[in-house]
Amino acid sequence: MSDIAELETRTRFDPAEVESRIFERWLASGLFHPAPEGDACENYSIAIPPPNVTGSLHMGHALNGSIQDVLIRYHRMKAAALSPCSRTKWILGTDHAGIATQAQVEKALAAEGTSRHKIGREAFVARAWEWREHYGHTIVEQFKRLGASCDYAEERFTLDEGYARAVADVFVRLYEKGWIYRDRYIVNWDPGSRSAISDLEVQERRETDTLYSIRYDLDGGGSVTIATVRPETMLGDTAVAVHPDDERYRDLVGRKAILPLVGRHLPIVADEYVKMDFGTGQLKITPAHDPNDFEIGRRHDLDQVSVIGEDGRMTAEAGERFAGLAVMQAREAVVAALEEEGRIVARDLYEHEVPYSHRSGERIEPLISLQWFMDMTALSKPAIRAVLDGDVRIVPDNHRRVYLDWMAAIRPWCISRQLWWGHRLPVYYCETCAHVNVAVSEPDGCSECGGRLRQEEDVLDTWFSSALWPFATLGWPEQTPELQAFYPTDVLSTARDILFLWVARMIMMGIELTGRPPFSDVYIHSVIQAPDGRRMSKSLGTGIDPLREIERHGADAVRFGLLAMSSTQDVRYSAEKVQQGQALANKLFNATRFALLRVHASLGAEAAAELEPEPLPSTVEDRWILSRLVQIETDTAARIEDYDFSHAALGLYDFVYGELCDWYLELVKHRLGDRDGGEGDDADCRSREALAATLLYVLRQTVALAHPVIPFVTEELWRYLDDSNGLLAGCAYPRADGSLADLEAEVELERAIEATVAVRGWRDSVGARAGASIPARLCAAGYEATAPLLARMARLTLVDTDTPGTQSPPPVQSDATSTRRQAVASVAIPGGTIEILSAEGLDLDAAERRRSAAEQKLRSEIERVRGKLENPGFLAKAPAAVVEGERERLRRLTVELEAL
């Protein structure tokens, strides 16, 4: 135990002074780095959603970090209490984040006046690794600031050698199953990153464009009119379609339209995709640049004419006189040319969804490209089953259906990316016979002809490797001790924006490759919005930096605040909640400081050191606080296990403020002796020891209970509260001791609290001086044990107590000479009144106003309850307990009214 005397001058909890010192102790202790022992069912593990190496800590990380750390710390402590053999591990690592990292490195190169194409692939990748070595640990260091108890000794990276092997291994397995294949297909081309991206990386934006109606002549006379917002793609038209049931156009089917500007003859086909009631019901078909048209083209075996290239410009081959123009320029030029020929029949403003790249922010250009795909149908089935059967639980469960709906309609996944930073596909093309060799490591030569091999240039979608995260980080496919000890993990905590992108794919891959879902719970946490309700984003200037908040208020405050504001839905950032957390840390610090200093002063260090570690309740307030402690211990554990972090945090706050500090400490202060070591009101030494034992027990339990939420201040306090020199982070989590529950003490003390508040309110209204003690008579039942407490807390000098219904002698001083002094005012309290016996210096008119206001309130309340009890329907149908409760209330209110 540290020297208590140090606390004398520390009147505030100063996070900056404490945090790094404590974190170093945690790291050095090895508590965060469990040996790979025990089995995964007993052990508790979480795989962190790997932050991007390019990233820095934002509010989402801070919230999710706080959530996971509460779970990890809680379970680590719970294991210490219940099953000392079980281990707790928070698997740490970062993601190589293909596009994001490549963009950063390219930016750096550009600043140096060079580019990736100038330096070549090998040099570029080397440069990217250098970049990662340099900047890749920033975010991990930032997690430490938050107090996150990850296993820092085992940090993983998705491009590490072992991990890369696992990725290649998976690719080979799924290729051999026939689920991974190569196809020329229409993809979402991102001109920004010059790569294909998956459907999930496309974000639609509502935009208003011009809808052009264009007349195409028919071969042999007549015309059709088609509508498009992308006239530049007409150069790639290879058909016109109408609905097969459309009476108007029945005889058009089979004829030819002549493509303006180009002259190509376009077959007119019938396809059910065409909406008869949209526009003219005649649709131009551009299979190479529209996903729907692509499908129609396949159905009707239409030509594919690519007019837009991967550079986002009109192609030389089919771009006609517009070749080389960027898409938007081409649009204008095409419209002008059509205009000149008088083919634009109409222009209308048209609002529609336009696809943009989530990564680069540029407009997606759908085009046909040779890419690698993964068929997901077989993988999705057991992943659906797992959620339906409850093997994977999604919390909150309204996301369950979203997951199931998406899974049921799952589509092939484009897994190849035209980038350099990532896992290069383990695919080797034979330069001689063109055979496709797929193998974990490069073969010596083609398996067919022994010819020279050339590895595929493309890399895998970053999410392909992320999908393996919970097991690849533990050494899979090797059956490592880590894998056996910690896989499957227990919970995956994340924001919902990556439910499909990542979580669903982990479930599919985990089941396929390990035979088990990678976690049993998925917890979807809130998205923290800016205080004004907008998105938190750097570009909008609405972001709030969690590190700055930690510097200002302390990590405990930020953790508490984020947990307290989190919810099952999105929430606005609340600086007040962070302040509340800061206040809590400071309050707990000062309460402990006060208790320890007083105990040591009044008992002496030696006696203090020999105190019983168990509570020794000797008074009603001792019994009360111990009973309340049972409640908060039960509630906090249940709330953490239910992922109800906000109530866990706020519940601790309410206990520390509303019960421990505001009442218990105030009630027992006088029994502790003064700070110079003099005796307090309670001169009985044994009673003082009993109080000290109870008080320190309550503080130790409270501090330990709060540790998962506010680890720094609690760990700091533990230095003074615990003489074993151990770290709180490795101690047992407090468990409610049911034998301390004491309903009688709770009823008695809560009555006294209510009465105290009533008297204080009255005092305030009559302008009584704060320090003055007022003579009064207690005329109420149920205060046998608490009258002295009430007198002290409400600053009353109680004389002549009159406690109806009891025989026990009043435990207060008795004024024998003036047994029946006339009351000058009366304050209603539960079970009766307090009669005020002296009006000296008091504004009794104000007292009367207050009294009559109270009376009016009581009368209307009584009216309401009486009305209820006179309602035959209520008496007949309401549960007996409710009816009895109302009767009891009426009795109580009536007593109070009579007393007034």
Add this chain to the structure above:
RNA sequence: GGGCGCGUAGCUCAGUGGGAGAGCGCUCGCUUCACACGCGAGAGGUCGCUGGUUCGAAACCCGCCGCGCCCACCA
């Protein structure tokens, strides 16, 4: 077009069948020997609107108004 969710005190949010709550802000009082990042006391709400179910609705149901998010290939 489909789905999910929200609307409660000035602000941010809890409360989901039986006495309208918290934090911050506001007002009044307090240098009460742990904490002035403190202590005590207060003011402040037709619980979005309408109809229904019920002995009883902020809560459950129908509808409406307002707001947010997700999914979706109508040019």
